[in-house]
Amino acid sequence: MSSRNGTEDGQGDAGRQAAGSLAHRVPDLGALELLLAVARLGSLGGAARELGITQPAASSRIRSMERQLGVALVDRSPRGSRLTDAGALVTDWARRIVEAAEAFDAGAQALRDRRDSRLRVAASMTIAEYLLPGWLLALRAQRPDTAVSLLAGNSAAVAERLLSDEADLGFVEGVSVPPGLDSAVIAHDRLIVVTAPGHPWTRRRRPLTAQELAATPLILREKGSGTRQVLDAALGGLARPLIELSSTTAVKAAAVSGAGPAVLSELAVGEELAMRRLVSVPMADVSLARDLRAVWPTGHRPTGPARQLLSLTRG
């Protein structure tokens, strides 16, 4: 498969794993970035230069990654390095991790740069969690020098920040727009009913009715949260809580563990649905759609970086 490299590969004791949490079985970010650079540049040394390390460091790091995974990733030759078939696959999977890390970084940086940023954003939790990092990344690609600060809170907090001129642009997910603000719909979201696989509702043949939903104890966010507001409005204030939890994550975890049905934004459960950790239960007559809106103080149309960010969120 290779020329002279002698990676030795598999067999050894690489078949086993079990030991060590993820961090011991998955190469760290630096190694994954290096792998992507090698894939792109076709050379260990070139990749090393790009990352500001020396060639032997890169060589050794790739080698130890191959040992860790038990798979040969690159085909070394005296005139460059190409990915093996397995390496190409691994590189694609690695790219996913790196992209998630980039989103993390964009978000974390916005969280850190509290004041004196060129663009101050206030957003509700669901948007801050699931959408904003991607937007910030896109913004950074277009304007690398724009420092962005982020403050996450509920609709009222967002409105307050905007009106006191502590933020330039806000994002909310409520049913109504807080007074004193102009808004534009940037996306749509829908609440869906989910349960763990195996729940009786997953075997229903007819969609669930609002009455049934209202009659069943549910895992819910606390009163006052955007999610809960929409649900209560749709059911006429009748939602019966089985438990009330204060974060989307906690609700998901409870639902996954089989505690009962939950109602959540479809943004929040994409991964879980794809992986069959949760199953969506069709609804018949209830409209749980809600708009996601960008908001700003009446009159103060977004300009400069705020306008640019806004334009990124459409589509």
Place this chain on the structure above:
Amino acid sequence: MSSRNGTEDGQGDAGRQAAGSLAHRVPDLGALELLLAVARLGSLGGAARELGITQPAASSRIRSMERQLGVALVDRSPRGSRLTDAGALVTDWARRIVEAAEAFDAGAQALRDRRDSRLRVAASMTIAEYLLPGWLLALRAQRPDTAVSLLAGNSAAVAERLLSDEADLGFVEGVSVPPGLDSAVIAHDRLIVVTAPGHPWTRRRRPLTAQELAATPLILREKGSGTRQVLDAALGGLARPLIELSSTTAVKAAAVSGAGPAVLSELAVGEELAMRRLVSVPMADVSLARDLRAVWPTGHRPTGPARQLLSLTRG
């Protein structure tokens, strides 16, 4: 914000970053896992126990993560630790990275366990890249003890493995099912035309016609690839290559850099579209849909783990 912790936070020199690639700005996987455990258990010591390290190690690691990010993440108190608001957000972003890492791990492990696995899967590249890791993760959740091996290749290679009994279940994306195999459609995919933002096609008011597409030099996969087959069939074998590249990734990279329009599976460009690195160009009269199919030797209906994996891929 806290009791006595003294994290000191921000200011220092945390506002700046720029230096160091991602790996220097994003905590490593071990730290992120630790953070998730703290969030779940509400205690540093508890999280430490779960990960098999000591309490001081956990404490110090969380602290250095806070220093790295310049944000206080957990609120320490003599009776436990809770996430701060910022911490909750960071934790959600971290979960994305960890989930990508879990998919990586599931895939890598399948790649390593070449022979003597309980379930041997052969899949075409697009499926192996984008869908299989998630399925393997779901399978592992249900049957942690099932060792899976993965071999990626084109449709012909998949068919060959199945027919020579070197694989138990296959996945292909071609237009036709190779002879000797039974199949079931498990999902649908569509090829879409994409360009970098700013390309003239992104400002079109009418959808693109097949003729226009056929008349324009495109960034394409090489002849023989599943993607190219579908495109050539849809256009009547007329696709004009601007360049031919041998991996989806290379095509994407070329398109992002503005080299020209490309035709790719929508599975492959989800991230790029969301982030506005690429823009989709609507098509008028061409049907670029294709089925993704599970395949197995005629007669040999999947049983055991193969059947279970198959059931995970539907829906």
Place this chain on the structure above:
DNA sequence: GCTGCTCATAACTCCAGCTTATGCCCTCAT
């Protein structure tokens, strides 16, 4: 045959993260 690209190996340094040992704070039950 020389030059320039590639990669590998060896010896050494350094730091991040781990451990053990210890102490303070707070709560709860006796």
Place this chain on the structure above:
DNA sequence: ATGAGGGCATAAGCTGGAGTTATGAGCAGC
């Protein structure tokens, strides 16, 4: 009140991984 126990912090010492420099070897093209 007072101890027991859970939770966190600090200090000192160890270790391994990742980095460095220095050097050698394979292959291409002039």
